[in-house]
Amino acid sequence: MRQLTEEESKSVFSKLAVYCGRSLNNLVTASDGEGEQYVFRLHGSRVYYLRLSIANWATSVPRANLLSLGVCIGKLTKTGKFRVHITALDVIAPHARYKVWIKENGLLPFLYGGNVVKAHVGRWSEDIPEHSGVVVFDSSDTPVGFGVVAKSTTELRRVEPTAIAVFRQADTGEFLREEDSLFTT
């Protein structure tokens, strides 16, 4: 387990900034009631988001014995790019820049790994430019995944109801579908 280098943290934050707005800064400056700082740590190829005190405690565990710590937000590929996992949803969702709410009838297709079609969209944030990251919420305002919009909001108004509105990147159904590989290192 170690801290991120400058390049690593740049690639991590630039990926997180796809979904999060200006409040991304709150991730680092955020502190709970005890004034505890939150940090990012790299273990293996995975990046974890956790409290500083936990990170300090984790130093007492041998590297080989340490399986996981804090919340895994994704992994760094060998080429240095960052892949966000579904486990990062709880970190991303409160700071989402653009949001899409899907209707009840569109929830299951989405959770089974399908893209969101226009007919299933309940409402969306205003002025979303095309190919920007969005967090997908269900009708009861619970985050269920994230993805990338296929078209800008103005263009989406014109297309037919069966057209794809959001390309899925991760959904909470992955917790079951990818159960075997999600937490393996």
Added chain:
Amino acid sequence: MAPKPSAKGKPSSGGDSKKSGKPLSSSSKVNKKNVKRPPPKEVKAKARTEPSQLKKTKKREYTEAELGIPELNAITPVGVVKPKGKKKGKTFVDDRDGVATIIAMVNAEKEGQIESKMMKARQLEELRELRKKETEARQAEKKKKLDATKDSIRNKKKPGSENTARSGGSDSKSKGDSKSKGKRKSVSFA
């Protein structure tokens, strides 16, 4: 006068005299000199095999840049050469300020991208609006033209019908029309 035994007894002097073939007087002089000065001995302050002597003096090494040699196709690619004198290893960013600056940088970049995307979208929208307006205007013009031609045809017809020449024809036509209307078959189902 007998010669001095000391001078005579020296074999070296005699040998010298014989070899050189110089008169005795001169040889005695040489002998005197020899006696006075001991043969020169090589004095070595340090042995050749001493480590300090064995150590080679460091020659100045010239870098490639100093020599000014024209560049050749190097074996190592440019990207691989690591800067000398730089510390090995990773530099971690862990302090809040460092992370905050990186986040600010990333945010600014992202916002710039979004802004440009929005601008582009707006421009495209404007273009689309303009095109729509243009097509509408063209269609309106077309319609106007069509109406105008229709009107002109109607106007042409009206004076023709009032006049003599075409009046008969038109009348007959109208009559025919009325006839045809009168003759129209009607089908009734019982």
